[in-house]
Amino acid sequence: MASAAVLERTLIAVKPDGVQRRLVGRVIQRFEQRGFKLVGLKMLQVSEELLSQHYCELRMKPFYPSLLHYMTSGPVVVMVWEGHNVVQTTRMMVGHTNPVEARAGTVRGDFGIHVSRNVVHASDSLEGAKREIQLWFQGKELLNWDKHATNFATLWLH
Ligand code: GDP
Numbered sequence: 001m002a003s004a005a006v007l008e009r010t011l012i013a014v015k016p017d018g019v020q021r022r023l024v025g026r027v028i029q030r031f032e033q034r035g036f037k038l039v040g041l042k043m044l045q046v047s048e049e050l051l052s053q054h055y056c057e058l059r060m061k062p063f064y065p066s067l068l069h070y071m072t073s074g075p076v077v078v079m080v081w082e083g084h085n086v087v088q089t090t091r092m093m094v095g096h097t098n099p100v101e102a103r104a105g106t107v108r109g110d111f112g113i114h115v116s117r118n119v120v121h122a123s124d125s126l127e128g129a130k131r132e133i134q135l136w137f138q139g140k141e142l143l144n145w146d147k148h149a150t151n152f153a154t155l156w157l158h
């Protein structure tokens with residue numbers, strides 16, 4: 001059986017519009033329901049410094065200043081999820097960058113309004129996920145944990 005250490009991890013964030021619209025719980029529920037494991041979670045007001053690293057590939061885009069304004073407009077909830085093919089699967093569950101093109105059933109297809117207010121972030125590749133997780137989280141903030149059912153014999157009825 002694969003150990004937790006070799007399973008893929010990805011970074012998901014509920015962006016400020018998602019927090020404002022009280023969508024945090026529903027976003028989390030989708031990934032839990034799919035079977036992925038939450039290994040890190042925090043709420044923070046993001047700095048421009050962190051965002052400039054997170055979105056370093058977009059610095060020259062015309063929408064970059066408005067992206068910074070959007071992402072610093074309120075707190076975000078950022079998470080690390082773990083599981084088999086978690087990067088690709090969560091990208092599919094999040095949907096197209098532009099909600100107009102996102103399929104119904106995806107987060108952006110169900111809740112998104114506009115490309116500049118698209119509710120969630122999800123890492124787009126394994127390399128990107130590794131980079132983003134290191135950027136947003138310290139190692140000690142990520143927890144390795146097992147389902148109680150896995151260790152039932154050692155845990156029950158104390
Ligand atoms: P993602 O990986 O699907 O989030 O898309 P990108 O990495 O290409 O872009 C990062 C974020 O920048 C998107 O999620 C949007 O919030 C924003 N963004 C992307 N394209 C546009 C655009 O054309 N206009 C505006 N205003 N924002 C954009």
Ligand code: MG
Nearest residue numbers: 121122123124
């Ligand atoms: Mg991206």
